[in-house]
């Protein structure tokens with residue numbers, strides 16, 4: 184095959200894999216397109232299960248190169264160290280260079296340990312499988328003691344519940360600015376609180392950690408709390424590579440896209456998943472897998488249209504749920520409107536566990552299906568009136 188267009192996908196997370204598989208499967212209809220996927224590891228990181236890894240639970244071995252087999256896409260294992268948006272090159276591990284005609288940027292996000300002094304040096308994170316394994320090792324060696332989970336968002340809740348369930352001899356403290364489940368309706372939120380109580384998790388909210396110490400945390404006001412391990416889940420940050428490359432980014436470093444997911448400064452770069460700042464009518468999307476996978480598929484569809492000389496279509500997405508596990512035997516699923524505000528309906532207990540597990544397990548089989556039937560990947564909630572933009576007359 185004579186290669187006439189090189190597409191390089193950076194990051195094989197939930198969004199990057201969606202883009203790569205969709206592109207490769209559709210590429211058969213676009214003569215001369217070569218797709219290359221770059222990722223730090225060959226094993227797919229199920230980030231939505233990293234709180235399970237952190238408590239010593241073994242996850243399935245999901246091989247990215249094996250999944251890409253038969254699609255024609257190449258896999259390059261390595262760490263992206265620079266993007267040159269003018270020369271249209273990507274540097275891998277400092278010593279290899281890949282050339283692209285179109286770049287799909289999906290390097291995701293990690294826990295924001297830069298927000299509080301000491302977090303980078305002393306706190307554990309769920310930023311990667313390796314980071315989660317480090318915490319699992321620490322928890323496994325602690326007979327008793329205190330584990331502090333910093334950040335009372337969904338990742339903090341899931342982690343605190345999982346640790347308390349798996350390590351009942353440890354004291355688990357969940358600390359954050361807002362109440363756990365703050366974005367849920369009162370009954371769903373109350374269920375989250377009751378489950379945390381049942382698991383013995385102490386919840387401290389309305390407090391601000393100002394420093395992470397080798398043996399605990401310091402709060403605003405000067406109080407120190409001792410802890411044998413601190414897990415930092417508060418906030419996320421993105422790789423500085425996009426900003427360093429001169430791409431237009433927002434205040435968090437996420438690539439600002441147009442309606443079709445192209446960078447507003449560099450139209451040959453598409454941004455997807457957590458690394459992108461994608462505006463919908465209700466605001467800028469926040470990082471989730473439910474929204475990330477559609478961004479990957481849409482970027483692939485846009486690239487295919489562009490290669491065929493057609494105009495890419497605007498991306499539209501509406502949220503449909505917020506789900507949180509509370510150990511292995513309990514969960515809450517709060518259904519939402521497309522703008523992520525909570526509806527009245529929610530699930531709890533076994534029904535919620537089954538729902539949550541179905542959703543968490545779905546990406547890998549979805550990729551497998553997309554390989555054979557690319558169109559099957561193009562189903563997601565578009566958000567109806569919440570995302571409809573009236574054309575100017």
Ligand SMILES: Cc1cc2nc3c(=O)[nH]c(=O)nc-3n(C[C@H](O)[C@H](O)[C@H](O)COP(=O)(O)OP(=O)(O)OC[C@H]3O[C@@H](n4cnc5c(N)ncnc54)[C@H](O)[C@@H]3O)c2cc1C
Pocket residue numbers: 193194195196197198199221222223224228230231232233234261262263264289290291292309338341422455456457458470471472473474475506507
């Ligand atoms: C514990 C936990 C539970 C979660 N639960 C949910 C949930 O229930 N529902 C939900 O919708 N979302 C959930 N999320 C959020 C969700 O996981 C993220 O929004 C999603 O992973 C974003 O997908 P992504 O493809 O943009 O990035 P990622 O999945 O983070 O993938 C990015 C990929 O890029 C690679 N990479 C990064 N930098 C480089 C580099 N320089 N060189 C090479 N490779 C690199 C990474 O190794 C990774 O493979 C959860 C997150 C956590 C941590």
